[in-house]
Each structure stands twice: as C-alpha cells, then as structure tokens.
Amino acid sequence: MTAATIPAPATRSSAAAAALAAFAALLARDLTVLRKQPAEFITRTIIQPVLFIFVLGYISPRIGQPAAGSAAQTATTLLAGMIAIVILFQGLFAVAMPLVQDFGYTREIDDRLLAPLPAWAVAIEKITLGTIQGLLAALVIFPLAIWIPAARPSLHIHWAVLLTLAPLAALMCASLGLFLGTAMDPRLTLALFAVLITPLMWLGCTLFPWSALHVIPWVQGLALADPLTYASEGLRAAVTSQPHLSLLVIYPVLAAATALLLWQSTRFFTRRVIS
C-alpha cells in the first residue's frame, strides 16, 4: 500500500484554477448521473404538467367547459404556464429535494464540500445544475404543450425574449429551490413544499394570464407577490402574442428576485455546512 506509487495526478497549480476544475467536475458528475437516468428525469418532469395540459387543454374543451375563451386560447395560455411550471418543478425537485436528502441522512454532500472550492461554489453548482435541468425540462414540455391540447395554440416566438428570459426564469427557480432546501430543518422542508407548491403554481399565472385577473383585483395584486408570475408572464411574452405584464417590469423583478435568492440561499447553505 504505497501511496507514493499512485500515478501522479495532473493537479492544477493555482487555487482559482483548482476551484474551477472542481466546479466543472462536480457539474460533470451531476450531468453524468442525469444522462444515465433519462427516464427518471422525464417522468419527474412531465407527469404533472402533461396532466394539466390534458385536463385543461384537451378534456375541458372537449366536454364543453372551456376555462375562458376558445380552446385555442386556453392552449396558448397553458403553453407559457406549463413551461413555467416545469421550470419551477426542476428548481424544487432537482435542487431542494436532493439537499433535503443530503442534509437529512445521506451526507453525500460532505465529499463535495471537501473538494478544493469554497462552500458557496458548491451551492452555485447546485443552482447551475437546476438551471440546466429547468431548461431541459422546458424543451421537453414545449412540443407536448403544442400537440396535446384539443386545439393548437397560436405560437409567436420572440427569440430575443425567449433566449434571455427562459434562462433567467430557470435560474430564479433553481435559486428558489436552494433557498427552500436550506432555509429550514430538512424535516420541515417537505411539509413546506406541500404548503407552498400549490399556491405558488396557482397564483403564478400559469393557468391564466395575469391581465385576465383584473376582474378580481385582490387576486391580481396577490399574484404580483408570486415570483412565478414573472416567469410565466415573461414566457408568455416570449412564445405568444397574448397580453402580458410589461417586460420592463418582468426583467428587473426576475433579476432582483434571483439576486436576492442567490445571496440568501448561498448564505444559508454555508451556514448549514460549516458550523
């Protein structure tokens, strides 16, 4: 057992380079695991939104209960909303849930924390992974949200908005996931999920456009407190020509929410792993 005879590792010299290499390796590990379990990813990603699309976009119009407006309008509204929902779910299930397991019993995270990078960078890696998964999930749900509904949604893609807003929304949801996964005791986090997911989703303008809420002003006001609203309204602006919240509001709010969540959640994370 002579450690000295292990083939010499090609170690990087400076601390920053070592941290970068470690970050890339952590991400490579996570993407390897993701690639090996595509079925798990797809199941986790699509079951719930596909059921929403099926019930609201296919069954309801077929049985003569269109939510509001025509079947095509419903499908168009759902398109942006479902993308926002899958992105939110990735934030919760790709970032927060694994953390709950890690802090709760597996402690797998301990080995990552010993890699040559600061603890906050381990947190940022989790968020990066969540963002990538959110975007992948959006790619998976996009065609389904077009083909499943009874009528085709009317698609108007604004590429500049789509290519900037989708990553921003995914980043915000991943940061929200890290925030929820680190803010409290792991045992409470699951309970928190149950309480939070539904209001986040329903108030997040995923099943109706925000403008339609003008008939119930207090709900319309409440919806503005839900960060998901800005993601779904922004995506609505990106892929449809429906009325939506002004992009001048959406971008700054999403950016501010992301910055705040990033800052706070990396602090919570560090506090949890270093005593």
Add this chain to the structure above:
Amino acid sequence: MTPAMATAPGPAFSPAGPADVAVLTESLGKTYPGGTVAVDGLNLAVRRGEVLALLGPNGAGKSTTAGMLTTTVRPTAGRAWVAGVDVAAAPSRVHRHIGVVPQRNTLDRRLSVRDNLVFHGRYFGMRLAAARTAAGWLLERVSLAEAAGRRVDELSGGMAQRLMIARAIMHQPEVLFLDEPTAGLDPQSRLAVHDIVTGLQAASQTILLITHDMAEADALAGRVAIIDHGRLRALDTPAGLKRSVRGGTVVTVTADGAAPAELAAALAVGVPGARGARPLGDAVMLTVEDGQPVIPAVLAAAGTCHARLREVRVDPPTLETVFIELTGKELRDP
C-alpha cells in the same frame, strides 16, 4: 512552532523546523453558539509522516478538532495550519492537502464503486485517464477490484469503509484524517482497515487518527494525544504514556494454603512498591510500578505465609489505564 508545544504536557518534542510539521494548532478553540466550549486552547503538532491518534471520551472535542482542521467547523479562537495553510483563512486551499474518512458513509450512491474514485479524483483536477488509472490501482490495493462496477449501496460496511479510505487518498493528500475508521466493523474488516493504515504508514503518509478505541490507537499510532474537555491532557508514544502511569502494572496472584486476606497482607509487605494489595475472590490483586521484576518478591512473600502459588499474572499497563487515570471514570453523556 515551540509555543505550541510549550504548554503541552508530556515530553516536549522539538521538530527540526516547521517543514517537519504537517498539522499545527495554536491555542485552537471552539465555542459553539449557546456557549458550549468544545475545544479550549488546544496546542498540537502532527509531524510529517507520523500516525497521531487523537484519543478521548465522547464529547471530549475530538470531532470538533477534526472538524476545524478539515474546515467544516470554524474556529472561534486560536489558529491552525494544515500543510502550512491557515484553515480559517483559506479553507478551500486546505482541501487540496487533506483526505478525510468521515464516521458516516458519505459515498456517492448514484455512482459505481469505481466512479466514486474517478469523480473524486476529477474534483481534485485529475485528468480522466489519470483518475481511471489511479482508481484501478487503488481498488486493487483495498481489495475492491472485483466490486468496481457495483453500486455502493450493495457494499458491506467493511467494503464501504475501504472504499472511503481509497477515496480519501485518491488525490494524494498530505494529511489523512481517519475518524473512527473501524467503528462498527467486524473483526476481519477491522484487520483489513488496520492493514491498509499500516501500509500507508510505511509509505510515510501523515495520518490523524480519531478514535476512542485504545487497542487501535496502541496498534496504529506512533504518538497518542489524549484530549478531554477540549484540552490536551497528554501527548506521547503509547509506551511513554504507559510508563507515565504510577503503579500501572497489575499483578494478580492465586494461591492455595493461605487465606487471600493473609496473602494480601504478606504481599503488601513483601513486594517493593506494592500498592492496594487486596483479596479479589480467591485471588489477590495489587499494583506495582511498570517494568519492575515482581515474581521473585511474590514468591518470597508467598513463602512467608506458606501459600502454594497456583498462578501469577503480571499485566503491564494499557492505554486504557492511562486513559481512565487522565479522564476519570464518570460517564460522558452529552
């Protein structure tokens, strides 16, 4: 360097220079929020290439000390250096110089046995090919080559522990931290882990072994630091520690033809330096200084009361004797 050792009880040692020291703590302390003092002014130096055991009862501050040296616990007083790097100032740089085998199984359950090593190597900047070669080599050395493709949750406790050791040395750390490496293992797995540690020791790997297993510390460590209530109580070689105990050798005498009480009185008088001679069942037990020839004196003393000796047992002091003497007998419930 010397201030760290100046206050340490036991024989002082002065290394050739800082280059000789792999781990150094200077009045290192940790007070947790709420006021619990876990480590209190600890001065310790681990020499390059030695196996130093950190021995102490539950709650003595062993794990907190290891936590501070491996950067998962932030010190609240004093300083510490690992491989010359200040643990509080540059934790992620410390990571490059340490390997850690924690008490709990922290293996990556989503990866195979081999990939646990390969990815760990990559976290430390090893190229894929180099990481694969090193992983294959290490799996061979810890007798896990056959299990390379298996999932880690299929491994037995002993196999998982060997894999964790392999993972911890994958990036060739200067200092290896082993936290209770054989706790809960069967005797075979325990021996296997000891063999690996002995092999690493032969290759001059610096190891900080955290344990409360006296026999393990005695067998593996070059020096033993006994800590209690967050402070260093003794630091010496196992033999040196045992010598430091007064009356550490236990002599048990069993004889016919004389009442144990009578024999005890005769031994108390006849054996030079005998202490606490008292009957224990049909035998008599007493303690003497370590390394002293006692058998002739016991024979002579037994003769004075016409006792016919059946058995004389001389048990040299163990680390446990030292440990109990230094840390007391009361239970440590946190």
